[in-house]
Amino acid sequence: MSKVALKANNISIVFGGLRAVEDFSIEIKEGELVGLIGPNGAGKTTVFNMLTGVYIPTSGTIELRGVDVTKMSAHNRVKMGISRTFQNIRLFKRMSVLENVKVSSNINMNYSIFDGIFKTKKYYEQEDKATAEAMEILEVLGLSEYVNEQAQNLPYGKQRKLEIARALASHPSILCLDEPAAGMNPIETEELMETIKIVREKFNTAVLLIEHDMKLVMGICEWIKVISFGKEIATGTPDEIKNNKEVITAYLGE
Amino acid sequence: MLFKRMNKRNLVSTLVAIVALLAGCIFVQNGESLLWTKIISKILIFSIAALALNVVCGCLGEFALGHGGFLLLGYTAAVLIATFTKNMIGADFYKEFVYTTRGGLQPLGYLILTSDVLIAAVITGLFGFVVGIIALGRLKGDYLAIVTLGVSLIFVNITKNIPALGGAQGINININLGGSPLIYGIMLVVSIFLILTFMKSRFGRATLACRDDNIAAEACGVAVNKSKVLTFTFSALIAGLAGALYAHFNAFKPIEFGQDLSIELLIIVVLGGLGSLTGSIISAGIIVFYNLWFCTRSWVPEFFASNPKIIYGIILVVIMLFRSSGILGTAEFSWDWFYGLFKKLKNKLIKNKKETPKEVE
Ligand SMILES: Nc1ncnc2c1ncn2[C@@H]1O[C@H](COP(=O)(O)OP(=O)(O)OP(=O)(O)O)[C@@H](O)[C@H]1O
Ligand SMILES: [Mg+2]
Numbered sequence: 001m002s003k004v005a006l007k008a009n010n011i012s013i014v015f016g017g018l019r020a021v022e023d024f025s026i027e028i029k030e031g032e033l034v035g036l037i038g039p040n041g042a043g044k045t046t047v048f049n050m051l052t053g054v055y056i057p058t059s060g061t062i063e064l065r066g067v068d069v070t071k072m073s074a075h076n077r078v079k080m081g082i083s084r085t086f087q088n089i090r091l092f093k094r095m096s097v098l099e100n101v102k103v104s105s106n107i108n109m110n111y112s113i114f115d116g117i118f119k120t121k122k123y124y125e126q127e128d129k130a131t132a133e134a135m136e137i138l139e140v141l142g143l144s145e146y147v148n149e150q151a152q153n154l155p156y157g158k159q160r161k162l163e164i165a166r167a168l169a170s171h172p173s174i175l176c177l178d179e180p181a182a183g184m185n186p187i188e189t190e191e192l193m194e195t196i197k198i199v200r201e202k203f204n205t206a207v208l209l210i211e212h213d214m215k216l217v218m219g220i221c222e223w224i225k226v227i228s229f230g231k232e233i234a235t236g237t238p239d240e241i242k243n244n245k246e247v248i249t250a251y252l253g254e
Numbered sequence: 255m256l257f258k259r260m261n262k263r264n265l266v267s268t269l270v271a272i273v274a275l276l277a278g279c280i281f282v283q284n285g286e287s288l289l290w291t292k293i294i295s296k297i298l299i300f301s302i303a304a305l306a307l308n309v310v311c312g313c314l315g316e317f318a319l320g321h322g323g324f325l326l327l328g329y330t331a332a333v334l335i336a337t338f339t340k341n342m343i344g345a346d347f348y349k350e351f352v353y354t355t356r357g358g359l360q361p362l363g364y365l366i367l368t369s370d371v372l373i374a375a376v377i378t379g380l381f382g383f384v385v386g387i388i389a390l391g392r393l394k395g396d397y398l399a400i401v402t403l404g405v406s407l408i409f410v411n412i413t414k415n416i417p418a419l420g421g422a423q424g425i426n427i428n429i430n431l432g433g434s435p436l437i438y439g440i441m442l443v444v445s446i447f448l449i450l451t452f453m454k455s456r457f458g459r460a461t462l463a464c465r466d467d468n469i470a471a472e473a474c475g476v477a478v479n480k481s482k483v484l485t486f487t488f489s490a491l492i493a494g495l496a497g498a499l500y501a502h503f504n505a506f507k508p509i510e511f512g513q514d515l516s517i518e519l520l521i522i523v524v525l526g527g528l529g530s531l532t533g534s535i536i537s538a539g540i541i542v543f544y545n546l547w548f549c550t551r552s553w554v555p556e557f558f559a560s561n562p563k564i565i566y567g568i569i570l571v572v573i574m575l576f577r578s579s580g581i582l583g584t585a586e587f588s589w590d591w592f593y594g595l596f597k598k599l600k601n602k603l604i605k606n607k608k609e610t611p612k613e614v615e
Contacts (some may be wrong), residue, residue, distance in 0.1 A: 073472075073477075
């Protein structure tokens, strides 16, 4: 039995009268690859925002590796083992690819400001370790040749991958990817899905994947949760989801 | 440890540049010209102040409109501490062990001067910390600009009206510790060093991440508010250092502080390029040179001489129209670039030589 990486119990959020997400629950074990799908505006990104601490749910609780983090700020939650990418790319545009990844290494470093200014042994040890780790991650994501490039100069598909690389550097036990294949062509998408599989194995993390396109997630996810209008309508293996009437209706429209 | 990773050429080049700068400072202060001592002093001090502001505006990406207030704070703190020290120790002792007969400083004098400006800088830093917490800890967006503006207005007006803190005439400096270009040069080198290493550390990386995207920075585990307050405190400390250095130079008056100074610094930073430390220093040089040298020439049209600040307006408009990123953008001086330039020049010369015969044929 593997441990639970992420657990959400009946989380809901209301935006000025609009119940964007209602009674959403999920339990993801370490190392699982889970899909979260649903039509436009279903509330998928809002779920991510609650899990990662951008929004505090109106009701319900969230646990990371058994610790209640419902009220914890976003940056502290990263230390508890959750990290994410954004649906609309949010890179540190004017920083280099390597520095982008190293921003996330901050939580693994603890040298003081004096170590930083006077470049002590501790500074070099921690910075070197972070650099080596970042290079390894960039290698896996096929970004090695861009290390010193400014993030904003990367081709679109590579920017998406850089977001994943950056999310990995904080050693997450659950990695949340918000439509990582958005805007990619079919070949790039295929390649990205392979990469996600490799990343999960190599960095030993569970993955929660939002994807708009149903067929896509079917291929790689172990199980899938479907939401529509803020409410869960189905949970199950790809095969079960494929044949679920409610899901089909939600996607085809009434 | 500090210079472990620098290659030999760059290390030697840096040391040579520092020695050259300081030698230049000594040359100027031993010279006869008070004008040139004043120009060089002011360029060095303004460079430090502009660097401080650039840390907030360029590196952190927040606008601060009150750095003149921090300079004034550093100035006032330095004067008060220096006066207090002199009263404590006694003028006779100063005559014997602090000043030389020629009006310069003995080693002990340099020690007192250095501690004075450093303590004043730290006090300003603490003050900046409080302002940072008020403006950045809770509020988002352009509030920093407004809060810093407010704080500096409060500070300028308080010091103007309390004689012990300066009054309308400013504090009469009878504590002259012979601030000199050499000291200013050393402090500029120290400031550049501090800022460069800060920005190269995890703290500076967090600063840049906040500049580019707050939400993403938070999602990467950066405590955005803390990081902003830290950077702002650091900037206030450097600004306080610049202000404290001002205190020990007879030719400057505290009247020169205030909102005009804040704006002047902002113009220097924008002209040099937001985020470029090199740019800030170059443009500090240009602005000070323009004010203290150009505008005092007899051949300069009367209009400029009496309205020197007209150029600021022109600079802002021209910069925004033609080169909104400033002279240097975010580019920095580097030795690799410097020596690369030589190589390019050499290649060009060789090419020209080869090409000339062809043209003859
Ligand atoms: N901060 C907010 N304030 C008000 N309403 C919001 C806010 N964030 C999201 N919503 C609303 O909540 C609903 C769910 O939005 P969300 O972005 O989570 O959908 P999504 O499933 O990610 O859709 P998409 O596939 O288009 O990305 C939408 O109706 C949206 O307008
Ligand atoms: Mg979404």
